[in-house]
Amino acid sequence: MNAMERMEQLIAELNNYNYHYYTLDEPLVSDKEYDALYDQLTALEKETGTVLPDSPTLRVGGEILKGFAPHRHLSPLWSLDKAQNIEQLRTWHDRAVRLVNDYNAKNPSDPLPAPCYALELKFDGLTLNLTYREGKLVQASTRGNGVVGEGILEQVKTIKSVPLNIPFTDGTIEVQGEGIMNLSVLAKYNETAAEPLKNARNAAAGALRNLNPKVTAERRLNAYFYNVGYSDERSFTDHKEMMDFLRENRFKVNPYIFYFENFDDVMEQLADIEARRASLDYLIDGAVMKLTDMRTREVLGYTDKFPRWAVAYKFVAEETTTVLQSVTWNVGRTGKVTPLARVEPVELAGVTVQNCTLNNVGDIERKNLKFALGSRVFIRRSNDVIPEILGKVTEEQDGEEILYPEQCPSCAFPLEQRGAHLFCNNKTGCRPQIIARITHFASRDAMDIETFSDKTAIQLHEELGVKEPADLYTLAFESLIKLDRFGEKKAQNLLDAIEKSKERDLAAFLYALGIPNTGKSTTKMLADHYRDLHRVMEATAEELVELPDVGGIVAESIAGYFADPFNQVAIERMLSLGIQAKAPEAPAVVSTDSFFSGKTVVLTGTLHLLTREEATEKLERLGAKVTGSVSKKTDLLIAGEKAGSKLAKARQLDIQVLEDEAEFVRLLNEE
Structure with missing residues (x-):
């Protein structure tokens, strides 16, 4: 067998394993076995200088693209009419039934069947239109205006649930689906991300419309498919047959598809979907109801905008518009200065919204909000407590300018812009930074100093001059009891809690330091791997990036933190004051045959x-x-x-x- 034949064999094997792993959730081999075959393939590709079109190595993302090429869809991608409540849904249904009855009255010899219904989840992601020619994926695009979209083939190739080739090789087909980011993947990504993503919808859309496919690959997107929009060789009699065709051709089809003969049964299922909504691992904003019979769809046809045979039932609105009134700037623990938007009060998902997130100055520019004060903006409720501003309603720069601060709003220190963020570098003299660092240090998952709060941090800073966490370990009983609301018992309890915190283990201490871009899972991994504080402090970015879930940005953050003389002095001072920061002993396994052993x-x-x-x-x-x-x-x-x-x-x-x-x-x- 020559190298090319072996490559083709490996690609077939690996793509089959990917299909079972990412689409069917039924792994056939271990990760170790898969990696060994993958390594063989990459070695052969390097040796031959050839990468075949359906090679799984293409899924890591290629070179940065210069722009998006337009793609004209072979068949239009329609929007859906919306029903905001049951009455509107029933109105759609009654109109569809009337159209079917009118047709049957005029064509008694060839009547349409009684309406049957399919109910599917309405994903909240980015519409994908994939083109396959003779079984090969040759193009992928966004919806665009429904007639012309943007070509995003290299980005879509990174989605491992998207088949690069399919068994159906007769002619050309276009398949529609939704690109999404699973909520669990978003949470995992944000644990180590330099810039945490605010919601899954924007994360998916931003990744798929990013000119760097490697960024798309890092987001580990998923995709579900629900329609064959065009085929020059294949037709279907009903929706079930189309869904079976998609499954047979290795497309990932969401299992939540329901079929009904009675319209009233749909109502009960809609209520069940809405109740389940919060427990799903992806965002949905409603459900889509379709007539299943394809000939009925053809007869009912389309309005100028929508198919008459389908409708989107929208759940309680999580997006609305309001007026952007003002922007204030707040200083965080790391010195990052972030904007907070004040909007005209508006009801959204059952609560009154007045404050909204704006991530940074780059976010303001990207969303066309620089000249938006006094203008109407879109806001969206995601998983956060406060909603996020998505952008302006109009494209015009018709509002007042949001002015970016040049000095820290708290201490007046000159600000530095790093990437999309503004920073105050006055670590020792900026009150919000000092208080936030001390509060974080004392928090439960960090040094766990009982009864400590931000009010305690403010009082200790303002009245006793506490400027850094190490200062907590120099506090004296005589000083504390002179403070307002500090009696002898409260003072002694605080000192006892501070003393007890010296025994916290290495993982807790590393988390307490507040290293930028690191969370609890990362600091625990560092503690388990190095098992010594000074070994962590001496680790280089090149070493760190080899560890699980540590990317280049996180590695640079960790190494940079410990290279800062300010941080080195502070850590050594805390150690000299009695903090142990030791790695805990590995837990002794007392049982190897319990219910949990090996799980x-x-x-x-x-x-x-x-x-x-x-x-x-x-x-x-x-x-x-x-x-x-x-x-x-x-x-x-x-x-x-x-x-x-x-x-x-x-x-x-x-x-x-x-x-x-x-x-x-x-x-x-x-x-």
């Missing part, structure tokens, strides 16, 4: 009978591996109260779920 376990939701930390410690002693995210490698999910996206994903992957906390505790104690 990869994820905890989610609220536990009432024990803390998350206690549960993790007990699980590890019983031989389990506790991780933070659900994947195909997860064996068991422990779901407490108000479990959300992780529970939904576990059910999708058919992972064992334990929802009875009392039973969980019983199994933990059964050694």
Whole structure:
């Protein structure tokens, strides 16, 4: 077998494994076996200088593109008429039934069948239109205006649930679907991202319209498909047949498709979908109702904008418009100066909104908001407490200018722009930075200084001159009892809590330092890997980037933090004052044959009978591996109260779920 034949064989094997892993959620081989075959393929591609069109190595993203080429769709991509409530949905239904009855009255010899209905989830992502010619993916584009979109083939190739080739090789077809970012993937991405993404919809749309396909690949997007818009060789009798065709051709079809003969049954299912909405691992903003019979669709046809045979039922609005009134600038723990928008009060998803997120000056420019004060803007409620401004309603620069500060709004120190962000570099003299650093340092997941709050930090800073976390370990009883609202008991309790915090382990101490772009999972990984504070401090960016879930930006942040003399002095001072920052001893496995032995376990939701930390410690002693995210490698999910996206994903992957906390505790104690 020559090199080219071996490459073709490897590509066929790897694409089949990808299909089972990413589309069917049914892995056929271990990651180690897959990686070995993948490495063989990359070696042969390097040796031959050839990369075949359907090679999985193309999914990592190629060179930065110069721009998006227009793509004219072979068949129009229609918008959907919207029903905001049940009455409007019934109006659509009654009109469709009337059109069917009118046709049948005029054509009694060849009547249309009685209406049947398909109900699908309405994804909140970016519409994709894929073109396959003789079974090969030759183009992918956005919806655009429905007639012409933008070619994004290189970006779409990075989505591993999109087939690069399909079994159907007769002529040309165009398939429509939705590019999305799963909520669990978004959460994982944000744990180490230099710039956390605010919501999954914008994350997917931004990735697919990014000229650098490598950025798209990093977002680990997903896609679901729901329509064959054009085919020169294949037709369908009904919607079910079309969905079967998509599945047979390795497209990922969402399992939540429901079929009904009775319209009233649709109402009950809509209520169920809306109730399930919060537990799904992706965003939806409604459901789509379609007549299933293809001949009926052809007869009913289209208005100027919409098909008459389909309608989108929208859930409670999570997007609206209001007037941008003002922008203020706030200083955070790292010195980052971020804008906060004040808008004209408006009702959104059941609450009155007055404040909205604006991420940075780059965000303001990108969303055409520089001249938007006094103008109407779109706002959207995502997973955050406060909504985000998406952009201006009009394209014109018809508002007053948002002025960017040149000096820190708190300490008047000259600001520095790094990338899209403004920073105040006055670490030792900027009050908001000082207070935020001390508060974070004392927080529960960090040094866990009981009863400490931001009010405590403010009082200690203003009245006792506490400027950095190390100063907490020099506080004296005599000084504390002179403070307002500090009696002897409160003063002693605080000193006892500070003393106790010296015993916190290395992972907690690293998190307490507030290293930019690092969260709890990253600092725990650093502690487990290096098991010594000074080894962490000496690690280079080149070493760090080799660790799990540490990208280039995060590695530079960690190495840069410990290279800063200000931080080095502060850390050594804390060590001299008694902080231990030791790596904990690896938990002794007391059982190798317990219910949890050898299992990869994820905890989610609220536990009432024990803390998350206690549960993790007990699980590890019983031989389990506790991780933070659900994947195909997860064996068991422990779901407490108000479990959300992780529970939904576990059910999708058919992972064992334990929802009875009392039973969980019983199994933990059964050694």
